Amino acid sequence: MIDPAEILHRTFGFVDFRGVQRQVVDRVLEGRHTLAVMPTGAGKSLCYQLPALAMEGTCLVVSPLIALMHDQLRAAEAVGIRAATLTSADDNRDETIQRFRAGALDLLYVAPERASGEGFRNLLRQTPLSLFAIDEAHCVSEWGHDFRPDYRLLRPLLDSFPEVPRLALTATADAHTRADILEQLGIPADGLIVAGFDRPNIRYAITPRENTTRQIIDLIAEQPGPGIVYAQTRNGVETLAEKLAATGRTVLAYHAGLDPAVRRRNQAAFVASEDAVVVATIAFGMGIDKPDVRFVAHAGLPKSIEAYYQETGRAGRDGDPAVAHLFWGADDFARARQRIAEVEPARHAGERARLNALGALVETAGCRRRILLKHFGEDPPETCGNCDNCLSPPGAVDATVVAQKFLSAVFRTGQMFGTGYVESILLGQSSERSLMNGHESLSVFGIVEGDEAALIKPVARALLLRDALRANAHGGLEFGPGARPILKEGARVELVLPPKRERRRKGRGTGAGANPAGDPLFEALRAKRRELAQAASVPPYVVFHDAVLRAMASERPRSLDALARIPGVGARKLEAYGAAFLEVIGSLELAGGED
Structure with a gap:
């Protein structure tokens, strides 16, 4: 078996694993079943791609959507992984099956509908398998927010190959959903690895x-x-x-x-x-x-x-x-x-x-x-x-009195009018409608004034949110179960008042622009990336992420060896794109001189 650290550097261009990646990869390489709950962007795909390169046989990846599989296929091929999809949208299915039978695939992506079929199971018996990777594994759980019944049919397939480790991956699963995934996919409780859910960026x-x-x-x-x-x-x-x-x-x-x-x-x-x-x-x-x-x-x-x-x-x-x-x-x-x-x-x-x-x-x-x-x-x-x-x-204000006034106005007008009309009654705004309905003689007519007037709309929103008010079929407001505690039981209504938002200049919202410093070298590298991506018919990020281009612009490597030391530049991308980016760096420095 090839050293995982060597594959990480040579294929993916990274010196170190991130977060729990090493923990997950080690379990897989030891042949142990695993459920990895990792936030989006934490590098879940590497947790099966790297073992697929290190182990004998083909890794079968079960993924829910064809478009997602094709995106992952492009990314895998860009770093030199032998990968293919077997879907209804592919016109090279015979070629893919031949490659699979010949052991010429590291990864084979399929949908759960195909993976659960008996005919496909027979195909899998014709060549060694290294790993089952079940992506978006929360789809297997009825407790999850995105249940897919076909995921429930995967267990017989997995059990047909008891010697093949299984790796389930998801970014979104609460404790109940995690327990269900473990049970449905036959993964022991000690196989659960939770990286956390925080996305600090x-x-x-x-x-x-x-x-x-x-x-x-x-x-x-x-x-x-x-x-x-x-x-x-x-x-x-x-x-x-x-x-x-x-x-x-x-x-x-x-x-x-x-x-x-x-x-x-x-x-x-x-x-x-x-x-x-x-x-x-x-x-x-x-x-x-x-x-x-x-x-x-x-x-x-x-x-x-x-x-x-x-x-x-x-x-x-x-x-x-x-x-x-x-x-x-x-x-x-x-x-x-x-x-x-x-x-x-x-x-x-x-x-x-x-x-x-x-x-x-x-x-x-x-x-x-x-x-x-x-x-x-x-x-x-x-x-x-x-x-x-x-x-x-934000600030906060006790709006209980305004909420009680609003509820009283809804009640006294017969629980049949919308927010705008109730607001006009509370503010004492006379209209043909209020005169016709006789509502200007009500005790609630005009009882909100001064600073309280600005609270009416947010109070109405809060009452609807808390189910103190409900909209009926005709758009009128009527009491919900949350009304009585506010009117009769002393429940408080506190409003959050966000600070006034200043409109920022374009592109200054988060400092999230690709080139916040305005570096002309970065823009030149970005233009070269677009050119290469169009020629290869892949999205620009498949060539290199913005972070890699920023590192190139900052470090200005002058040789392939120096370029290879930038995180995210693996051997395949270095060979395919390295000379083109070095040429951009060199030509810009010749044109403008060195800093």
């Missing part, structure tokens, strides 16, 4: 919706790199994409209702781009392996904290600074409660717990990251220094 921010389009336009103006904007409906995707495109930025739409060819084209364009924005439903994202996404924005509430963590985790996979910004409204919570009412009663308690966890995340005046990490069973510090509340601590 992501800055979390959460803001109430006011003008969603304007808020997202401002965010995009601050973030020059690629980004993902999640909208909740197909129509919302189309509308928002059209409005954002008016800014001049390249904006692409993605949802399940688009023609498949358009979806594939838009996804490919986004993956290849260094600055495009894709507006999408949650159908988008799991199928890409793009490391340089600089921001993820949610134009509405995600389904759960697990879903939020996974979706925001698509930002900053290269380790550079990134932003995750959620824009929410009280109507998100109202719709979520309606959905809960429509599922079978046995799931109500769990769904309500998930929604309450999201409510705590958006309402907190404390550290967002702390709430996220505590949800996954960790004990983080009180502050992280890289979320909106830690960077600009």
Whole structure:
């Protein structure tokens, strides 16, 4: 067996393992079954790619989406790994099977639907296997947020090859889900390795919706790199994409209702781009392996904290600074409660717990990251220094009296009018409607004034979030179970008041730009990377990540040996691209002189 450290340096261009990578790799090389829970960007794929090079036989990788497999295939081939996919979208299936039977593959990627079939199992018996790698392993658990029934059918395949180690990998699994994965895939409890869930390079921010389009336009103006904007409906995707495109930025739409060819084209364009924005439903994202996404924005509430963590985790996979910004409204919570009412009663308690966890995340005046990490069973510090509340601590105000006034106005007007009308009654704003309804004679008419007036809208949002108010089928407000504690039992309503947000100049949001120092050598290297990527028909990041180019610009290597010492430059990439990048470095220095 080849020394893992030698493979790490020669193939991947790194001197040291990161985090728990060495621990996972050692277990696999010892032939032991393992579940590795590692945050996105922590190098999960290396944990099976490296053993596949060190061990005899082929590593079978089970992955849920064809697009994801093809992304991983490109990355593997770029560092010299012999890899192939066997999917319905491939036109070289006979060639792939021949390569597999001949032992000419280090990695073979397949979907769970194929892997669980008896015919495929017979194919696997025709050549030695080194490892089973089950990617996105949370899909096997009904407790997970992204359950895939076909993952449940993998156990017979795994048990048919008891001598082959199995490695399950996921970035998103709470304690309950982790236990279920271990059981479903036949991995012993001592095979669990949890690296932690923290993504310190992501800055979390959460803001109430006011003008969603304007808020997202401002965010995009601050973030020059690629980004993902999640909208909740197909129509919302189309509308928002059209409005954002008016800014001049390249904006692409993605949802399940688009023609498949358009979806594939838009996804490919986004993956290849260094600055495009894709507006999408949650159908988008799991199928890409793009490391340089600089921001993820949610134009509405995600389904759960697990879903939020996974979706925001698509930002900053290269380790550079990134932003995750959620824009929410009280109507998100109202719709979520309606959905809960429509599922079978046995799931109500769990769904309500998930929604309450999201409510705590958006309402907190404390550290967002702390709430996220505590949800996954960790004990983080009180502050992280890289979320909106830690960077600009919000104020808080006791709005209990205003909340009681609002609830009283809802009750006295018959629990049949919307927020705007109730607000006008509280402020004493006369209208034809209020005169016709006789509401100007109510005791609540005009009882809110002065500083309290500014609290009405956030109070209404808080009451809807806490289920003290619900929207009925006609858009009117009616009492929910949270109303009585506020009106009768002395429950307090505290509002978090975020500090006023100053609009930043374009590209200065996080220091996350690829070239914050404006180094002309970096830009020249980036241009060469684009040229090489286009010639090879791969995304630019497959050639080199931005961090590698920044290191080249900083260290200015003058030989292949010096270039090989830069992290991320393995032997295959050195041979394929080294001379081209050295030429750029040399020509720029000749043109401008040395520093």
